[in-house]
Amino acid sequence: MATVRIPPVLRPKTGGQPEVEAGGGNVGEVLRALTAEHPETSEQLFGEGGELNRYVNVYLNDEDVRVLDGLETSVKDGDTVVILPAMAGGAS
């Protein structure tokens, strides 16, 4: 099982949980396990063709999966998958 860290904007879709355990042999499978458990997260993570949305960064531990093997990147037990959309809050 991997630990998936849920960003604030997605927590309403995971019952407020900041972290979710999800199984899978690669990043794509882990994220699919997440969307199976919490279906409302799906449209914000994946586009219509099933690809990861461009505005969502996904990291395996501290590395961007875009520089690894993308959704095919292997995941081991105990790994952390970080979902990171850009945030713009600051001044107002």
Added chain:
Amino acid sequence: MAIDTTRVQPIEEIEPFEVAEEINGGDVVLIDTREPHEYQEAHLEGGKLVPPGLLGDEIATAAPDKAARTILYCRSGNRSAIAAAQLQRLGYENVASMSGGILQWQEQGLPVVAAHGMTPEQRERYSRHTLLPEVGVDGQVKLLNAKVLLLGAGGLGAPTALYLAAAGVGTIGLVDDDVVDASNLQRQVIHNTERIGMPKTTSARIFIEQLNPDVNVIEHNGRLDASNILEVMKDYDIVVDGADNFPTRYLLNDASVRLRKPVVSASILGFDGQISTFVPFEGPCYRCLFPTPPPAELAPSCSANGVLGVMAGTMGTLQANEVIKLILGAGNPLIGRLLLYEALGTTFTELKVRRDPDCPICGENAAEIPESEMGQFPDYDAFCAGAGGDRQSIA
């Protein structure tokens, strides 16, 4: 038996104001009879350093004419009186010692030359900085000479401005077009209840000037867009991004890459914060990290969703820390690293950020954009649309 051939002669002691008059009249040799570290801190203009222990060796160089009017001073008047007596024994004919020394000189408001461009007041104010080897006097002077632009005088800008001003960053520019609102005060600590309704840039300037008169505050009471951002940014060394909307963040990124200005960028929401430092062409830029802004429903603002007030302080002071390190050239800034802070669990997470070779702004092909398109920012309008339509206030 040695014969003392010197006559015991009373030395002449004169007041600082008399010394000042003689200096103004010209033809005075002024000798500082203290140690080098004292001299460095502050000395009289034109004063030549001759430490007491080196008087016999160095006075002939500093004051070759024994007939010339020679005035000695030290810290409080003792060492210079002793040295004056020595000079008289050496044959100097017209020697005086300044009573009360440089202490009394300064008490009377007379000017000194402070080493490295710092006044005695500044050396006192910043003494806890200058004690640090990583800062020192030279580093403090860098801070005093630095020009930092803060984009937003709100949640992040307030604590950032507070600490940069306290640190003695000499010029702080503030961009904001909003006025102080009661709902700001839970986190925007440079504003206060009395200044509700006042432009944030003005309120911030009042606060900073009360905190540290060394800081020159420049108000940019308005909003940045493609037509003015290059002009506003060009005179600053570093930009601090605390904007609350994506169009401004992308615009700032594109302009900063164009002008090769470092940007310390943070954002906050709820109990979560992100921070990174973007140094153009040395590390990734904001577009390398976030090539596309999220749709509006995934880009909530603090005003709509809330933010823990202290989060602004935590992330804003981390921004100030990054700025100070960049100015000093000390430590390891967050270049190529994104630091996440989650306040409920009190956890920090660091992620790697890499330059994107295909980045439209700082990638390998970005240099092909002609100069004539500066300020146009290819696909900027598309990003505005992608971020949910109208530009929001950056305030």
